[in-house]
Amino acid sequence: MGKQNYRDAIEKDRQEVSVLGNAAASRIAQRKAVKEKPKKTKSALLTTLFFLFILIPVSILIYVAFFYEPNDTLTANPSSDQVSLESPIPDAPLVPVVTEEEDSEESAAAEKAEAAxxxxxxxxxxxxEATEKEAADKLAQQxxxxxxxxxxxxxxxxxxxxxxxxxxxRERQRAEAERQKEQAAAEQKKQETPAAPVAASKTHTVQSGETLYRIAVNTYGSAGASAGVEKIKAANGLNSNEITVxxxxxxx
Structure with missing residues (x-):
């Protein structure tokens, strides 16, 4: 009975150890699986990128070498804002969109438009220029x-x-002529006036130191001296009181 119990206890312990060992092995396997999964994912991503970077340039080269044609034309519908790129269909005869005649006509039309x-x-x-010239001429004329x-x-x-x-x-000359005419008439009238008759004995020879006034005083007296001077001047045609010895x- 005691041995049986001992065996049972040993068997139980062995099973527990086995279970623990299996559990530990399972956890280790899971850890390895977790570690290996990113590596596989990373490796797949690198492979995909590598093929993409290789395939894209190769595809472009193949398209340019075998399918691309430089006669692709860009056409635009004048009634809409959409623009479409028309490429020639492979294995089909190429039809030029614009012929040389049409190109020549377009060039001629463009040249004609430019000339116009x-x-x-x-x-x-x-x-x-004519308007400016007309305005300038008008201004110059003004x-x-x-x-x-x-x-x-x-x-x-x-x-x-x-x-x-x-x-x-002329007025000055006319006045001067009138004045001279009047003066000449006065002189002529004076010359034509006859002298009053005088007695032959009424003459006097001027002596040294005598004056006309003194002669008048001696002849007419002091009261009539002034009037006598004028009489003597008038009788002898004197213009001043000066007399000669x-x-x-x-x-x-």
Whole structure:
């Protein structure tokens, strides 16, 4: 009985050890599986990237070498904003989208449009130049008319001034002539006036130191000396009171 129990205990312990060993082995296997899984995933990703980087350039080279044609045309529908790229279908005859004749017509149309535009610009420039020239000519004409009017006004004022000066000079000459005429008439009248008759004995020879006033005092007295001086001057045609020694005076 005691041996049997002992065996049972040993068997039980062995089973527990076996279970623990299996559990430990299972955990180790799981850890290895976890460690190996990222490695496999990483290796698969690298392989995929490697093939992608190799296959993409090779695919492009194959397309360019065997399928790409430089006559691919870019067409646009003028009634829409969509643009589509038309490529020739493989194993089908290539049909050029634009022929040489159409290209020539388009070039001719473009040249014609450019020529028309250049002609229009030239015409506009000529019209603008003509308008500017007309405005400049009009301005110059206005300036010339203004200058001519100012010059004419200045000449008119100068002529009026000269005419006024000439009229003043003629008036002065006319007044001078009138004055001279009156003076000549007075002289002539004076010469034509007959002298009052005097007695032959009423003469006097001027002596040294005598004056006209002294002679008048001696002849007419002190009261009539002044009037006597005028009488003696009038009778002898004297213009002043000066007399010459030895001259003969008529005493009226």
């Amino acid at each position: 535009k250049a002609a229009e610009e030239k015409e506009e420039a000529a019209e603008k 300036e010339a008319e203004k200058t001519a009017a100012a010059k004419e006004q200045a000449q008119k004022e100068q002529a009026e001034k000269e005419a006024a000066q000439a009229e003043a000079e 030895g001259s003969t005076l008529v005493l009226p």
